[in-house]
Amino acid sequence: MIKAVLVFNNHGKPRVSKFYQHFPEDTQQQIIRETFHLVSKRDDNVCNFLEGGTRLNSLIGGSDYRLIYRHYATLYFVFCVDSSESELGILDLIQVFVETLDKCFENVCELDLIFHVDKVHYILQEMVMGGMVLETNMTEILTRIEEQSKIEKSEAGIAGAPGRAISAVKEMNLPQKIKDIKLPDLPSIGSLKF
Amino acid sequence: MMSDAVEKAFAAIPGLISGGLTTITAGSPIHVQGFPSFVHKVCSLTSKYEEEQVVKRELTLVKQRLAQPNITQAQQADCLVRLLFAHVLGYDVSFGYISAVKLAQQGTLAYKRMGYLACTLFLHENHELVLLLINTIQKDINSSNIMDVCMALTATCSLVNTEMIPAILPFVQEKLKHQKEIIRKKAVLCLFKFHRMAPNSVQHIHHSFKEALCDKDPGVMWSALHIYHDLIKHSPSEYQDITQSLVSILQQVVSRKLPADYEYHHVPAPWLQIKLLQVLALLGKDQQKISRVIHPVLAEVLQRSESNQNITFGVVYECILTITSISPDTRLLEYAAKCTGKFLRSKANNLRYLGIKALTKVIQVAPQHALDHQMTVIECLEDPDHTIRAKTLELLYRMCNSVNVKVICDKLLEYMEKDTEKSIKGDIANASLRGEDSVLLFAVQTYWELLQRKDVPNKLIQIGAW
Numbered sequence: 001m002i003k004a005v006l007v008f009n010n011h012g013k014p015r016v017s018k019f020y021q022h023f024p025e026d027t028q029q030q031i032i033r034e035t036f037h038l039v040s041k042r043d044d045n046v047c048n049f050l051e052g053g054t055r056l057n058s059l060i061g062g063s064d065y066r067l068i069y070r071h072y073a074t075l076y077f078v079f080c081v082d083s084s085e086s087e088l089g090i091l092d093l094i095q096v097f098v099e100t101l102d103k104c105f106e107n108v109c110e111l112d113l114i115f116h117v118d119k120v121h122y123i124l125q126e127m128v129m130g131g132m133v134l135e136t137n138m139t140e141i142l143t144r145i146e147e148q149s150k151i152e153k154s155e156a157g158i159a160g161a162p163g164r165a166i167s168a169v170k171e172m173n174l175p176q177k178i179k180d181i182k183l184p185d186l187p188s189i190g191s192l193k194f
Numbered sequence: 195m196m197s198d199a200v201e202k203a204f205a206a207i208p209g210l211i212s213g214g215l216t217t218i219t220a221g222s223p224i225h226v227q228g229f230p231s232f233v234h235k236v237c238s239l240t241s242k243y244e245e246e247q248v249v250k251r252e253l254t255l256v257k258q259r260l261a262q263p264n265i266t267q268a269q270q271a272d273c274l275v276r277l278l279f280a281h282v283l284g285y286d287v288s289f290g291y292i293s294a295v296k297l298a299q300q301g302t303l304a305y306k307r308m309g310y311l312a313c314t315l316f317l318h319e320n321h322e323l324v325l326l327l328i329n330t331i332q333k334d335i336n337s338s339n340i341m342d343v344c345m346a347l348t349a350t351c352s353l354v355n356t357e358m359i360p361a362i363l364p365f366v367q368e369k370l371k372h373q374k375e376i377i378r379k380k381a382v383l384c385l386f387k388f389h390r391m392a393p394n395s396v397q398h399i400h401h402s403f404k405e406a407l408c409d410k411d412p413g414v415m416w417s418a419l420h421i422y423h424d425l426i427k428h429s430p431s432e433y434q435d436i437t438q439s440l441v442s443i444l445q446q447v448v449s450r451k452l453p454a455d456y457e458y459h460h461v462p463a464p465w466l467q468i469k470l471l472q473v474l475a476l477l478g479k480d481q482q483k484i485s486r487v488i489h490p491v492l493a494e495v496l497q498r499s500e501s502n503q504n505i506t507f508g509v510v511y512e513c514i515l516t517i518t519s520i521s522p523d524t525r526l527l528e529y530a531a532k533c534t535g536k537f538l539r540s541k542a543n544n545l546r547y548l549g550i551k552a553l554t555k556v557i558q559v560a561p562q563h564a565l566d567h568q569m570t571v572i573e574c575l576e577d578p579d580h581t582i583r584a585k586t587l588e589l590l591y592r593m594c595n596s597v598n599v600k601v602i603c604d605k606l607l608e609y610m611e612k613d614t615e616k617s618i619k620g621d622i623a624n625a626s627l628r629g630e631d632s633v634l635l636f637a638v639q640t641y642w643e644l645l646q647r648k649d650v651p652n653k654l655i656q657i658g659a660w
Contacts, residue, residue: 047543088508
């Protein structure tokens with residue numbers, strides 16, 4: 001089960017957090033801080049998995065928690081999961097999530113996540129429900145988001161004005177796009193065929 | 195840095211800051227700055243104290259604004275966006291919870307959605323305000339608008355508590371027959387949640403689970419697998435009869451019988467494959483007859499996993515775990531050990547980490563495979579990655595026997611002298627002190643004798659010292 005999805009920047013400022021199990025507000029903040037503490041001290045060239053460690057386990061209340069994360073430019077995307085989830089499955093789920101955000105916001109940047117935090121959550125809602133993976137096909141997720149946007153546009157848009165702000169910001173070509181969105185190709189370890 | 199970038203961006207568009215939200219704020223007697231401007235201010239502050247001042251001032255304004263009798267839905271939604279921003283930063287925004295509930299109740303589409311979203315982020319199943327939402331959820335689940343139904347199901351999954359299940363269950367159950375797959379999928383996941391919270395509450399509708407598992411849409415079937423995973427984990431013997439169906443589903447998936455939509459980087463439905471493998475692992479555990487039904491498809495999964503995609507390795511790894519969980523088949527175990535070797539020798543850290551975990555499982559059922567990889571594993575102790583080193587230690591404890599104890603202990607001691615990281619030393623010391631780790635105790639004792647016999651200055655005392 002996915003216990004939490006956390007997105008924070010290189011300074012540890014949380015931008016998106018979604019917990020699939022209830023924790024009191026202050027515990028949530030502690031989990032975010034502890035997670036940042038654990039992942040931020042890791043080099044970018046080490047593996048993307050991290051055993052929760054005693055502190056995180058005691059915060060969450062279990063013994064088998066793991067952090068699976070990706071670091072893109074200024075942002076960390078962290079999924080906190082129990083031992084029933086596949087590491088590589090979640091890692092590619094994060095990739096699908098980020099690629100979907102990138103498609104939705106055309107070169108997603110940290111500001112998009114702040115101004116359109118609602119939309120980010122709607123995307124996540126299409127992918128994960130009750131801590132379980134719901135959909136992994138990006139085209140399918142995008143179709144659903146577009147359907148929803150159409151309805152929104154037909155009304156007086158909630159996010160109309162911030163939307164304009166974002167496009168103005170984008171035109172300035174800020175250096176904070178989530179770069180390297182493409183997965184680096186894994187070094188070949190030969191065919192697995194026997 | 196984020197704040198610099200924001201600052202530059204906003205300096206360049208001064209008109210926006212003052213006028214950004216005029217459409218929304220117009221007519222409001224309380225002046226509220228635009229959201230971008232507020233964010234800009236917060237992001238540009240470096241001290242936590244200053245940030246607190248700005249956010250708290252903003253929250254006071256939002257509070258006043260929400261209390262106005264003539265506030266529009268758009269204004270409420272705008273307020274909620276601000277509250278979400280402050281909430282994720284850890285500020286108390288509980289004064290706004292009721293507004294979120296109201297918007298979910300009374301809002302029209304997009305605003306209703308914003309209200310529901312805020313509710314799912316602010317509230318939890320035992321929050322008192324959730325009671326106020328039950329009627330709304332019931333109404334929306336029955337709406338003819340698909341978006342309403344989706345919203346209500348999503349809210350159900352995160353907000354309904356055990357006592358409310360009976361009031362919602364019939365509506366959710368009805369949605370299992372909805373013509374849209376997405377609705378059926380979400381309804382199944384609601385049932386999954388109910389089952390996790392209170393298995394008794396859904397005991398009488400087990401036939402619905404079965405129908406969902408047999409759904410013509412693979413996505414709905416996949417969602418139903420989550421429920422079956424739990425059911426089988428709890429009482430594996432009761433569900434043996436579905437083994438054959440799951441095996442044939444997996445067979446169809448690997449032979450690309452699913453629509454192309456289910457492919458990810460040319461791998462057929464990898465997440466579904468992983469889930470099926472997990473469920474089969476539970477079914478075949480200690481069941482020789484069942485395991486024999488499963489064996490052929492596992493070989494097929496391995497044979498067909500040829501690409502070098504990340505996710506392919508995810509499927510292969512899961513397959514190795516399944517092979518080691520069910521009643522053993524010598525040929526398959528050999529394949530599994532061979533694949534594990536490829537993980538271990540990979541240059542990618544993620545794969546090496548999984549290789550170590552996989553080998554830990556493999557040698558529990560087939561200890562003879564430990565020797566093939568012994569040197570590769572020992573080398574992993576030198577890995578720059580802490581996660582890999584920690585896992586390697588765990589594996590080495592399990593690999594230890596009277597034959598290789600000297601090699602492994604020598605390496606451990608050598609490693610402990612070099613390693614500066616306290617945590618790993620702690621791991622070794624802890625593990626050697628843990629009573630249940632009889633293998634290591636045995637190993638240490640054996641080595642201890644060896645050392646004494648040879649009059650080597652016994653370094654093992656150091657272990658105690660750490």
